[in-house]
Amino acid sequence: MNFDLNDITLPKLLKSNAATHGSRKTALRKKGLGIWQCYNWEQYLDNVRSLSLGLHSLGFNAGEKLAIVSSNRPESLFSEIAAQAAGGISISLYNDSTPLELSESIRRFDVSFVIVEDQEQVDKILEQLDKLPQLRRVIYIKKRGMRKYCNERLLTMDSVQELGSNVYNQHPDLFDKMLDAGNGDDTAIICLSSGTAGSPKGAMLSFKNLISMGMTYNEADARCAGDEYVSLLPMAWFGEQLMAVVVPLLTANTVNFPEKNETTMSDLREIGPHIMLSPPKTWESIAASVRVRMLDSTPFKKFMFNTFMPVGEYYAKAVLAGKVPSFSLRFARFVADILLFRALRDRLGLSNIRSALSGGASLGADVFKFFHAIGVNLKQFYGLTEIAGIACMHRDGAVRDTTAGVPLKGIELQIDENGEVLSRGSGIFKGYYGDDEATKLAFTTDGWLKSGDAGYLNSDGHITITDLLDDILTLSDNSTFSTQQIENSLRYSPYIAEAVVFGGQETPITALIGISSRIVGKWAGDNKLSYMTFADLTSRSEVIDLIEGEVLKANATLPELARINGFAIIYKELDADEGELTRTGKVRREQIKKIYQDLIKALGSDDKIVPVDTVIEFPDGKSGHIKTTVAIRRT
DSSP states (O other), X not given: OOOOTTTOOHHHHHHHHHHHHTTSSEEEEEEETTEEEEEEHHHHHHHHHHHHHHHHHTTOOTTOEEEEEOOSSHHHHHHHHHHHHXXXXXXXXXXXXXXXXXXXXXXXXXXXXXXXXXXXXHHHHHHTGGGOTXXXXXXXXXXXXXXXXXXXXXXXXHHHHHHHHHHHHHOTTHHHHHHHTOOTTSEEEEEEOOOTTSSOOEEEEEHHHHHHHHHHHHHHSOXXXXXXXXXXXXXXXXXHHIIIIIHHHHHOOEEEEOSOGGGHHHHHHHHOOSEEEEOHHHHHHHHHHHHHHHHHSOHHHHHHHHHHHHHHHHHHHHHHTTOOOOHHHHHHHHHHIIIIIHHHHXXXXXXXXXXEEEOSSOOOHXXXXXXXXXXXXXXXXXXXXXXXXXXXXXXXXXXXXTOOOEEOTXXXXXXXXXXXXXXXXXXXXXXXTTOHHHHHHTBOTTSOEEEEEEEEEOTTSOEEEEEEGGGEEEOTTSOEEEXXXXXXXXXXXXXXXXXXXXXXXXXXXXXXXXXXXXXXXXXXXXXXXXXXXXXXXXXXXXXXXXXXXXXXXXXXXXXXXXXXXXXXXXSSXXXXXXXXXXXXXXBOHHHHHHHTHHHHHHHTSSOSEEEEEEEEEOTTSOEEEEEEEEEOEXX
C-alpha cells in the first residue's frame, strides 16, 4: 500500500481493505459452539461503521476514551476501530482484572464509555459505579444473564449497532466525514505498560506510531494476505495489538480467535497458523508439556524421542551458532524429521508455522534450542510499548539463541555508560497519559528513550538483553550476571512453574520456587503420595527432593559463582490478583519481596524451616487460611 503516514488511520485502512477484498476474503474468524464463524472484510467494515455511528449518536465525541474489557473476539476489534473512527481513543484492559483494578484504570484514563464482554465484567463495573461519575455508558456484548439488570447506563452492543444503522440510513455520508477528520498524528490507543515495577502506565500511541511500526515489522518478517494468525494474547498487550489489529489491516491476512482457553491447542491445530506470537511462558509451557507427555508415553515413543531429540538438538546448536551443519548431521536431521518431528509439530498445531515469535521477556536458551530442534522457526524480538512494539528481531537465516536480533529499519540503538539500552525511531510514543513527570523521566536529555533494560550489542549488531537494569546480580568476585538467566534455567524443568532469585555479592544466591501444581500433582499421584492441599504438596519431603534434583540440574549449566545455594518452595501459586504477577504473567519482584520476606530472610540464614500462618484472598472474594511449614533446602 502507498499512503501518506500523516493522513492514514486504522479506520481508513479498514475501509480500503473492504473496498479491495469485499466479501471475497475472510478477515476474522471466531470459533463458537464448535463452529468457526467468519467475517469478511465487508462485514468487518459494516460492524465497525454501525457501532461507530451508534457511539457517536450516544454522545461519544472526538478525544474521548472508550475502554474494552473482553477476551479476544471480533467484537474487541470492532469496538477499538469504531471508537477511533468516531475520533476517540481506545484502551484495552485485562478481562481478568479485579473490580478495583478496572475502576482505577477507568478513572485514571478518564474513560467515558466502556464495552465489556459479559455479565461478569458488568458486575465488576457496577460494583464500583458510584466511584465512576464520568462513565456514561456500559455496553455489553453477551446478553446471557442480563435480562433482569436495570440501569440507565447499560446498553447491549446489538442495540448500539442498530442505532448506528439507523443513523447510516439517514446520513450515509456521516461515517466517511468522521473518517476524513482523522489523521496520522491523532492518538489511536492508550496501551498499558508491563507494570512490573508498579501500576501500569498508559502509553499514548498515534496512528503514525502504529502504522509505521507495522510496516517496519512486515518488512523484516513479511506477512501476506494468505497467512493465518491465531490471536492468543490479551489485547491490552501491545504485541497483540500489532499482530492482530495493525499488521492485518496492512496485509489483509486472517485473524482467528479460539473458542476458549481450554480449546486453544485444538483450535490452533485446526487453523494451522503461519505466524504465531507468544511470550516466553507459553513456549516454556509447550516445551514442558512435551517432556511430561514423554514420561507417560509408551516405551517405543520414549525410544524414538530419546533417539532423535539429541539429533535435533545437535543440529539446532550448530545453526544457532551460525555454523553450517555437516552433511551427516543434515541427513540425520532429515530422518529425525520424518520419523518424529513432523508428527510432533502437527500434534502441537505448529505444522504450518513459518515464523514463530517470542517477546516480552528473555527466553531460556534450552527452550529456544528445543523448538529449533523440532523444526519450528522460533525467533526472539525485543521491544517496548513505548516504541510501539518491536525494536529488534531475528531475521530468517540469522537466528542466534543468545540474542534478540538486530534493530529494525529506522530504529537506532545505543548502550549508555550504565549498560542501559536506549532507542530512537518513528514508533516512539507521545507520552504517558496524565503523567508528564513519568514521560519526562522516560527520555534522556538528548531525546533517547530509556528502556530500564541492561544489554549489549555484539560485533554483528545483534542485541542481547541480559535483564532489567535493577535486577542484575553482582557476584562475589564483583562480576555481574543475569537474574533472568538463572530463573530461565530453573523454569526449563517441567516441574517448576516460576522461580524468583535473590542474593549476590556477600549474600548467597537463593531462590523461591513455585511448582507446577498440575505436573507435580500428577507426579505425586504416580508415586502414590497423598496430599490434601497445594500447601501439603509443597511440604512433602519427596517433592522437595524432586525439586532439589531440578535445581542441581540447573546449577550444572551455570557458572560456579552464579549457582543457587538454597531454595524454598512457595506454599501457594503466584497470583496476579494478589499483585505477585502482572496480568501478562511477569513476576513483580518487589511485591514478592514484601509478601515472602520471612522466607527470603530465612534463605539467607541458617534456618531450616519457616512456620507459615496466613490468610489468602481468592478471586471470587472468598478467603482461605494456610497454616504450614516451609522447608529451607541447601544445595
